[in-house]
Amino acid sequence: MNIVVLVKQVPDSGSERSLSGDNTVERQSANNVINEMDEYAIEEALKIQEAHGGEVTILTMGPERAAESIRKALSMGPDKAVHVIDDALHGSCALATSKVLAAALGTLNPDLVIAGAESTDGRVQVMPHMIAERMGVAALTGARKLTVEGGTLTIERQTEEGYEVVTANTPAVVSVWDTINEPRYPSFKGIMAAKKKPVQTLALADLGIDAAEVGFAGASSQVVEHAKRPPRQGGQRVTDDGNGGVALVEFLSSEKFV
């Protein structure tokens, strides 16, 4: 099976993140990592490859620095990578991003595309369906379990009340949550091997996309302004002297919760 995994580089959610003067994510100074959910996507792809054979390709759209995350992803085991990189992409909205990723996927002809269910920076949670819509293929999203039988895919999709069992034939896009597996750590051998794995770079021109359709120029939505939210002020703090529970209820009652 020809599998492509979508991997996005994001600023580490554990450290301070900010927007820059042009209202885009500050990626220059940030501590950048692989979007956590995408590590689960890579793991799932490798498990399918182990069971059914085929090839696993990483696809990333991002600035030059994203190359570090691509190497890191390759060190887990995938065979090769494609990096879409073009200055005109800066400021892209979700629509433009999906157009570029769908075009790049078109050059790879995958049976199966696996993505994270959401990124930790944008958290827009729409990329898998947008891409499926553009490619005219099935989307099985929010998977906590995926089974592959021949060309048939079946997922368990987590819902508020429980889960739905959803099935489709390849080609398809699947997105995964962190409940699906436990991503492997790259081995020393994997890290060494990753250095030699092919990474193809593609510019917009290679995909037949005009610069005016993406980035700031082609954005379908626009951040008008941003402001740091004043940090919440801690309020009253008491130490339990044996009456903490009663004091807590006093507070809740003063706020009309009890």
Next chain:
Amino acid sequence: MAEVLVLVEATRDFTVKKVTLELLTLARQIGSPSAVVFGAAGATAAMVDKLGEYGAEKVYAGESADIDGHLVAPKATALAELVRRVQPAAVLLPSTQEGKEIAGRLAVKLDNGLLTDAIALTADGTATQPAFAGQVIVQSKVTRGIPIATVRPNSLTPAPQAATPAVEELQVSLGAADTLAKVVDRVTEQKGSRPELTEASVVVSGGRGVGSGDNFKLVEELADLLGGAVGASRAAVDSGFYPHQFQVGQTGKTVSPQLYIALGISGAIQHRAGMQTSKTIVAVNKDAEAPIFELADYGIVGDLFKVVPQAAEEIRKRK
């Protein structure tokens, strides 16, 4: 006044979810609210009164086995057809996984800008979105088309305003690509009497400090006394104390209740990402240095196994 389309979110047994009433309330500030129902036969009849109570002037009934039996795509196709036909001023959807997914496909079909996770939307189409765990607040607009916005539950208080909706059946012509993903089964895992996590006005969450799955009974007890939902930190979920769908935070649910009580939770940045827009935050933690106290309106430094049972007892006394 132009119509504002509101995607109705409901349970499988046709109870309108609170977020839908919030969206109708918001829609009234922008135009004339029209509710769009997708589901199995009978869905509209079961919900039309409730939708009218909150000001729906029109209800579009999209009831068919094809819509109900396939994932997301048919709903987006039906909505796109409706948008082309009625030219609404805006489309509002709940910021849930499915709401966002439908919105995403709709945006592609119409080549129209998309605003996700809005907590407010003005009549001129400016959305307020929290970014990076609520550390940054962003104002944004679409530059192509009408505002297609997904709105977070609990962003505003639903207010009734009686209307008598006209019901119109939606005739939907689906394409082959709409029925590729078949829903073959729906399994209910647990559905108690507690309110849903993202909609609850009170959430009581437990962390690693709760110590075990058994001890989570304490968290549940306090939640029940306050009529709230139960949440958990990722450490509590990873330790197997509580099921994953109750996780609050960056990789779990985002909640914004009137009252959030954190028991034995340290307050890591990824946990805050899911709860820091709560109105009132209360924390019980035995470590006075725990970062959760930096955002708690009321904090008790103490052992939760002493404080919580005593609080529960006190609430019972007062009832």
